[in-house]
Amino acid sequence: MRIGMRLTLASCGALLATCVMAAAAAADTFVVTQTGDPAPGACNAQCSLREAVDAANVSIGDDRVKLRAQTYRLTRSGIAENANATGDLDVQGSLEIFGKGARRTTIDGEWAAGGDLLIQTPGLVDLTVRDLELRDGDNISNPQVGAIDFNGPGEFRLTNARVISNRSAYTAVETNGDSVISRVIFRGNHATGCCAALYNHGVGEMILRDVWFDRNTAVDDTGAMYSDGVSALFERVTFSRNRAGTVGGALITSNGVNDLRNVTFSGNRTDEEGGGLYLESDATLNNVTLFRNVADADDNQPAGQGGGIYGSGGTATMSNTILAGNTEGGNGQSQCGGAPNPESLGHNLFGLDLGCVFLTGPGDIALSGGQTAGLVRRLRANGGFTPTHAVKRASRARNNGGNMTCEARDQRKVLRPQGPRCEIGAYELKQ
Numbered sequence: 001m002r003i004g005m006r007l008t009l010a011s012c013g014a015l016l017a018t019c020v021m022a023a024a025a026a027a028d029t030f031v032v033t034q035t036g037d038p039a040p041g042a043c044n045a046q047c048s049l050r051e052a053v054d055a056a057n058v059s060i061g062d063d064r065v066k067l068r069a070q071t072y073r074l075t076r077s078g079i080a081e082n083a084n085a086t087g088d089l090d091v092q093g094s095l096e097i098f099g100k101g102a103r104r105t106t107i108d109g110e111w112a113a114g115g116d117l118l119i120q121t122p123g124l125v126d127l128t129v130r131d132l133e134l135r136d137g138d139n140i141s142n143p144q145v146g147a148i149d150f151n152g153p154g155e156f157r158l159t160n161a162r163v164i165s166n167r168s169a170y171t172a173v174e175t176n177g178d179s180v181i182s183r184v185i186f187r188g189n190h191a192t193g194c195c196a197a198l199y200n201h202g203v204g205e206m207i208l209r210d211v212w213f214d215r216n217t218a219v220d221d222t223g224a225m226y227s228d229g230v231s232a233l234f235e236r237v238t239f240s241r242n243r244a245g246t247v248g249g250a251l252i253t254s255n256g257v258n259d260l261r262n263v264t265f266s267g268n269r270t271d272e273e274g275g276g277l278y279l280e281s282d283a284t285l286n287n288v289t290l291f292r293n294v295a296d297a298d299d300n301q302p303a304g305q306g307g308g309i310y311g312s313g314g315t316a317t318m319s320n321t322i323l324a325g326n327t328e329g330g331n332g333q334s335q336c337g338g339a340p341n342p343e344s345l346g347h348n349l350f351g352l353d354l355g356c357v358f359l360t361g362p363g364d365i366a367l368s369g370g371q372t373a374g375l376v377r378r379l380r381a382n383g384g385f386t387p388t389h390a391v392k393r394a395s396r397a398r399n400n401g402g403n404m405t406c407e408a409r410d411q412r413k414v415l416r417p418q419g420p421r422c423e424i425g426a427y428e429l430k431q
Contacts, residue, residue: 029064030055037075040085049107050076054084057092064096067132069104079116079141087116088137094125094154099132102162102185109137109147109166117143117168123151123176130159137166140192144170147189152177152203158184163197171195171226172216176202182209183385191218195226196242201255204229210385213239213250221246221278223268231257236411238263238386240379244270248278249293253314258283262411262426264388265308266379269294273337275307275326279314287407288321289389289425291376295337296329303328304355306337311356316342320401322425323358324351325372347402349375349424365396365424376425384412388427397424 030043030052037048043055049065049072056063078086097119099105109118115138121127127150137146146166150156156179165188166172172189179200186197196216200206206229213224223242232253237260239250249268260283265276275293277283295305307326309316316336323342328334336342337355344361351367360366367375375397376389388411391397401422409415410428417423418431 027061027063028056028059029066031066032068032072035070035072037073039076050074050084050089053089053091053095056095057084059093062094062096062126064098067097067099067105069100071106071108073108073110074118075110077116079139082120082122089119091119091121091125091127094127096128096130097132098128098130101131102133102160105132107132107134109135115139115167117145117149118147120149121151121154124154126155128157128159129161130157131161133162133164135162135164135166137168137172139167140169143174144168144193145174146172148173150175150177150179155179158182160184162187164188169193171199172197174199175204175206177204179204179206181206181211183211185212185214186216186224187212187214189216191220193220194218195222196224198225199228200226200232201228206232208233208237209235211237212386213237213242215241217243219245222248222252223270224250226252226254227256227258228254229256232259234258234260234263236262236384236386236413238388238411239265239268239276240387241267243268246271247273247310249275249295250277252278252280253283254280256281260285260288261407262409263288264379264386264411264426265290265293266389267292269297271298272296272301273305273312274310275328277309277316279309279311279316281314283314283316285316285318285321286405287401287410287426288318289376289427290321290323291325291389293326294328295334296331299329301329303331303334304337305329305334306355307334309336309342311336311338311340311342315340317345318342318348319345319405320422320424321348322375322397324349324367324375326351328355345405347400347405347424349397349400363400363402365400367396371396376427382412382427383414386411388412389425391423391425391427391429393429398429400424
C-alpha cells in the first residue's frame with residue numbers, strides 16, 4: 001500500500017514545474033499488511049515487509065515503511081544475496097522503518113534453515129529504524145552481523161528500540177557512518193568472536209543517549225560495545241552484566257575521541273583484562289560509576305588486570321567518578337591496571353587497588369576495601385531510561401563532587417546539585 005504526495009495544478013499555480021519535480025522526489029510510505037515472508041511481489045493490499053522494502057528500493061526519495069503492532073518473521077532463508085529476495089532485508093535507498101513500539105512491533109529472524117542478519121545497507125544511504133524490536137538474527141557468515149549492518153557514508157538512527165537475542169560471529173549492530181542510538185536496549189546478544197552488541201568504526205561519529213547494554217556475551221573480546229570510529233559520546237548509558245572471554249567485559253575504546261557522561265558500569269566480567277572498560281584510545285569520564293566489575297573472572301591471570309579499567313595505550317581522564325568495588329579473580333580489589341594509569345581532574349572516589357597507581361587530583365577520596373559496602377545501593381530502576389546505583393545517604397560519594405565540573409543533570413535527568421555539592425558518580429541523591 002503506497003501513500004504518496006498528492007499535488008494538483010491548482011495548488012501548484014505558476015510553479016508547476018517546481019511542483020512536478022518535488023512530487024517526483026517526494027517520500028512515499030509503504031504500509032505492511034501481512035506478517036509472513038512470501039516470495040516477493042507487489043506491495044498492494046497484501047504487502048509483506050520484504051515487498052515494502054522492494055517497493056521503497058525502486059521509489060525516488062526518502063521513503064518510509066510502516067509496521068503495525070505485530071511480529072514480522074523473516075523466513076526466506078538464503079545468505080550472501082543482496083537483491084532482497086532471501087535472507088536479510090537489503091535496503092538500497094534512504095529509508096525509515098518504524099513500528100508501534102519496541103514491545104509491540106518485532107522483526108524476527110525466524111529462519112526456516114540456515115541464518116542471516118535482519119537489515120543491511122550498501123552505503124551512501126540514510127537509515128532510520130525506530131519503535132520496534134529486532135530479535136533472533138543468526139549470522140556467523142559474511143558480514144558476520146546479527147541484526148543491522150549499516151555501511152556508510154550516510155546517517156543511521158536507531159531509536160526507541162530493543163535489540164534482543166541476536167547471534168553473530170561479529171556483532172549485533174555494525175555502523176560505519178554518523179550514527180545516533182537513543183532509547184535502545186541491547187540484551188542477550190551473543191558473538192562467537194568480538195563485540196556482541198554494537199561496533200562503530202570507520203568514518204562514523206556516534207552519539208549514544210539513554211542506552212542499556214545488558215547480559216551480552218562474546219566468546220572473544222568486547223562483551224558489549226567496540227568504539228572504533230572518529231568519536232563517540234555516551235550520555236546516560238548503562239553497561240550491566242556483559243561478559244567477554246578475553247578483554248573488555250563491557251566497552252573497548254580503540255580509536256577517536258570517547259566522552260562518557262553519566263554512565264554506569266555494573267557487574268561486567270572478563271576472563272582477562274578490563275572488567276568494565278578497556279582502553280586502546282583515550283577516554284574522558286565525568287560522573288561515571290564503575291562498581292563491581294570483574295577482571296580475570298576465571299582466576300588464570302597474574303595481578304594487575306583491572307577490574308574496573310585497563311589501559312592498553314589509552315588514558316582514562318576522570319572527574320566526579322566512582323571507581324570502587326571492582327575485583328580481579330582471586331587477587332582481591334583491582335580498580336585499574338595496565339598503562340598509562342588513569343588521571344584525575346578532581347573529585348573522584350576510588351577504592352583500594354593492587355594493580356596500578358591512580359594519579360590523584362584535588363578533592364579525590366581514597367577508600368579502603370571494606371568501605372565500599374556503604375557506598376551505593378544495588379543496580380535497579382531508579383527513574384530514567386537506564387538502571388543506576390543509587391548513592392546511599394551515608395556514602396562518601398554524597399556532597400563531594402565538584403559543582404563547577406559535575407554534569408548539569410544526572411543519569412536520570414535529575415538536576416544537580418540537590419544539596420550543597422553534587423554527588424560523585426552517575427546518580428544524584430534527591431534531598
